[in-house]
Amino acid sequence: MYNKLIFLFLFFSFACNVIAENNNSDSFNQFEASLMKELISESNPVNQIRDKIVDALKNKDSTNINLYLKDLESYKTRSFMPIRDIEKEYIFIELKMYRELLKLRLNAFKTLYDSTEYDDRVKIASDDPLMFIVSKHHKEKKSYVNYYDIFHKDIMNSSLTQVEKDELAILLLLDDAYISVHKWSTLLFRVEKFISDYPNHEDVPWIQKSILTPLQKR
Amino acid sequence: MKKILLILLLFFSLMCSACSSWSKWLAKGPVERPPLDENAPVTYFFASSYPVIPESSVYLATLEKSFSTITASDYVINYLIKEARTLGANFIYIKQSFSTTGIVPGKILVDFYYSETWLQNKIMESETLKKEQR
Numbered sequence: 303m304y305n306k307l308i309f310l311f312l313f314f315s316f317a318c319n320v321i322a323e324n325n326n327s328d329s330f331n332q333f334e335a336s337l338m339k340e341l342i343s344e345s346n347p348v349n350q351i352r353d354k355i356v357d358a359l360k361n362k363d364s365t366n367i368n369l370y371l372k373d374l375e376s377y378k379t380r381s382f383m384p385i386r387d388i389e390k391e392y393i394f395i396e397l398k399m400y401r402e403l404l405k406l407r408l409n410a411f412k413t414l415y416d417s418t419e420y421d422d423r424v425k426i427a428s429d430d431p432l433m434f435i436v437s438k439h440h441k442e443k444k445s446y447v448n449y450y451d452i453f454h455k456d457i458m459n460s461s462l463t464q465v466e467k468d469e470l471a472i473l474l475l476l477d478d479a480y481i482s483v484h485k486w487s488t489l490l491f492r493v494e495k496f497i498s499d500y501p502n503h504e505d506v507p508w509i510q511k512s513i514l515t516p517l518q519k520r
Numbered sequence: 521m522k523k524i525l526l527i528l529l530l531f532f533s534l535m536c537s538a539c540s541s542w543s544k545w546l547a548k549g550p551v552e553r554p555p556l557d558e559n560a561p562v563t564y565f566f567a568s569s570y571p572v573i574p575e576s577s578v579y580l581a582t583l584e585k586s587f588s589t590i591t592a593s594d595y596v597i598n599y600l601i602k603e604a605r606t607l608g609a610n611f612i613y614i615k616q617s618f619s620t621t622g623i624v625p626g627k628i629l630v631d632f633y634y635s636e637t638w639l640q641n642k643i644m645e646s647e648t649l650k651k652e653q654r
Contacts, residue, residue: 411571411572412575414570414572414574415570415574415635476571476572477571478568479567479571480567480568480571480615480616481568481616507575508575511573511575511577512572512573512574512575512577513571513572515573515577515579515631516567516572516573516613516615516631519546519547519579519582519629519631520546520582520615520629
C-alpha cells in the first residue's frame with residue numbers, strides 16, 4: 303500500500319515537473335521572441351533594409367533590390383556608409399544583375415582615387431547578416447579565381463548587349479590584370495579590341511587613358 | 521692565407537651582388553614637365569591593387585628597376601620618389617615586371633605620371649579637414 307502511494311507521489315511529482323518545464327520552455331520561447339522583436343524594432347532602418355536584402359538573397363529574388371539599395375543610399379552621408387561596394391557586388395553577382403554590376407564597377411574604377419566621398423573615420427554599416435554572408439563568400443572564394451572566369455557563361459547568356467558584355471569582361475578581368483604576363487596580355491588584347499570595335503562608345507576616352515595607357519607601357 | 525683571402529673575396533662579391541641594382545628607362549612620354557619641389561607631395565600605387573590610373577594623368581615615363589631581394593622597400597620607394605620629382609611626376613604607378621616565362625623577381629616596372637585630379641582631391645580633403653578642425 304505504502305509502495306503504491308510512494309509510486310503515485312513520484313509519478314505525480316514527475317508529471318508536475320514536466321508540465322512546469324513545458325510551461326517554462328513556452329515562456330522562454332515567448333521571452334526570446336519578444337526580445338528578438340524588440341531588437342528588430344530597435345535596430346535602425348538601415349539594418350532593417352539590409353536584412354530585407356538578405357531575405358531577397360536567400361529567396362534569389364531581385365525584384366526589389368534596386369529599391370532597397372536606393373533606400374540605403376538615402377542614409378548615406380560623408381560620415382556614414384550604409385552599404386559597401388563589395389556587398390553590392392556580391393548582391394549583383396548572386397542575383398545575376400549584370401547591368402547593375404557593370405554600372406557599379408564602372409563607377410568604382412572611375413572614382414577609385416576620389417577620396418573625398420567619405421570622411422577618413424567613416425562609420426560603416428556592419429556586424430549584421432549581410433556583412434557575415436559577404437565575408438564568408440570572400441573567405442571561401444579563391445583569390446586567384448576571377449569572377450569573369452566563374453560567371454562568363456552566365457554573362458554571355460544574360461540580357462546584356464554585346465558592348466555591355468565586352469565592357470563588363472574588361473572591368474572584371476582588371477582585378478588580376480597585373481598578376482601574370484598571360485592575364486596582362488589577354489586584357490590588353492580585349493581593351494584594344496573594345497576600342498577598335500566601339501570607337502564612339504562614351505567610356506572609350508576613359509578606357510584609353512585609365513586602362514590602356516598603363517597596360518601598353520611595358 | 522690564400523684560402524681566407526679567397527673566402528673574403530667571395531663573401532665581398534656576394535655582398536656587392538646582393539646590394540647591386542640597376543634601372544633602365546624604357547619609354548618617355550611626349551610631355552616634359554619641370555621638376556617638382558623636394559617637398560612636393562608624391563604618392564605611389566601598386567597596379568595589382570589599383571588597376572586603373574586617374575583619367576587626368578599625364579604620362580611621363582616608364583622605368584624598369586631591378587633591386588636585390590635584401591634591399592629595403594623604403595630604399596626603393598625613396599629612390600622612385602626622387603626620380604619622380606626630377607621628372608615632375610606626382611604619381612608613381614608600380615607594376616610587376618614580366619618575362620615570357622613569368623614574373624621576374626626583384627624587378628619592377630614603374631610608370632610616372634602627373635595627375636592633377638589626385639592632387640586637387642588631396643588638397644580639397646586637407647582643406648575640409650582644416651575647416652572641421654577649426
